[in-house]
Amino acid sequence: MQSRFQGGAAFVRGAFVPIAEASISPLDWAFTRSDAVYDVVHVFEDGFYRLADHLDRFAVSMRTRRLAPPESRAQIEAILHRCVALTGLSDSYVAMVALRGRPRIPGSRKIEDCDNHFMAYAVPWIDVIPKDVQARGAHLWIATKPRVPDASVDPTVKNYQWSDFTSGLFEAQDNGFDSAIVCDDAGFVTEGPGFNVFIVKDGQVRTPDRGSLHGITRKSVLELCGMLGIPAAIAPVRRDELEDADEVFLATTAGGVMPAARINGTILGNDRPGPVSLRIKDAYWQQHRDGTHRTDVIRDA
Ligand code: PLP
Numbered sequence: 001m002q003s004r005f006q007g008g009a010a011f012v013r014g015a016f017v018p019i020a021e022a023s024i025s026p027l028d029w030a031f032t033r034s035d036a037v038y039d040v041v042h043v044f045e046d047g048f049y050r051l052a053d054h055l056d057r058f059a060v061s062m063r064t065r066r067l068a069p070p071e072s073r074a075q076i077e078a079i080l081h082r083c084v085a086l087t088g089l090s091d092s093y094v095a096m097v098a099l100r101g102r103p104r105i106p107g108s109r110k111i112e113d114c115d116n117h118f119m120a121y122a123v124p125w126i127d128v129i130p131k132d133v134q135a136r137g138a139h140l141w142i143a144t145k146p147r148v149p150d151a152s153v154d155p156t157v158k159n160y161q162w163s164d165f166t167s168g169l170f171e172a173q174d175n176g177f178d179s180a181i182v183c184d185d186a187g188f189v190t191e192g193p194g195f196n197v198f199i200v201k202d203g204q205v206r207t208p209d210r211g212s213l214h215g216i217t218r219k220s221v222l223e224l225c226g227m228l229g230i231p232a233a234i235a236p237v238r239r240d241e242l243e244d245a246d247e248v249f250l251a252t253t254a255g256g257v258m259p260a261a262r263i264n265g266t267i268l269g270n271d272r273p274g275p276v277s278l279r280i281k282d283a284y285w286q287q288h289r290d291g292t293h294r295t296d297v298i299r300d301a
Contacts, residue, residue, distance in 0.1 A: 008123035009086035011079045016086060019121055029114060030099035034160045037061035042125065042253050043084055043092040047294035053216045058096055061157045066111065067098040069118035076118065081298040083122035091125040093254055127255040128194045133178050137261020137273045138250065141177035142239065143168030146185035147211045156214050165193035181242065184211050189237040192250065200247035200276045205232035217251040224283045230276065247274030257281035
């Protein structure tokens, strides 16, 4: 039984299936209109990290986009446990998605004609920046296309509107970079494809106050800075400040704290992860080993 789920387990339309068998309708507005919200939590050595924070944010995302699948929070939580348990994985990337669904009346444009539904899956751990790249320091491209305005697509609602990020990734790959950072049309740094951005300047840490998801890893970083006595703030970061930073690092569930070494043509420090970034990265993983913010995976769920 377990081996069917080794590559990942999904919950779709009320059933648990191997990840390769999970599917949604081509008529689902989640697909045709990116009309969905999601969240991703990770499991480290058999424990979820900050599960309640992810469930809280997911609830706000659903409310904001008027998505109301039938599952309660307790049921969603139980489904996440079960997905992980089915895979047998100790370290896992666990996603929860609320989808608009397809209209009961073909061609309807009425939101209320769609039955919202909930989907979840657990797959083996993912690093959005591969571990070897994290070790040498990521090379980051500043995208030429601006981030979609916050007033149009609320970046604090975790969503699949990734056109601007994907364009940034095209450019990064075309130019031999590992990933991209996207600025808004006023020249302020926002975030990148799947991560928040931090700069370190004169010993102070700063992360953008706009255009970005309120990352749970970002929250951990800010708390850890407080514990480590490193001044840190959520405040505007201009593009030139990014290029002039002493250090830059990225933060996300799927990878943790990920130092950079280059921004466009600029080499940061000695072309390797900087000392402040590494201190925060170490503290972040130490929290995991200590079991801080941990919820044990229920294996017999
Ligand atoms: N920004 C974007 C666009 C993301 O997709 C993500 C995570 O996937 C993040 C930031 C980081 O958020 P978190 O730390 O909660 O994973």
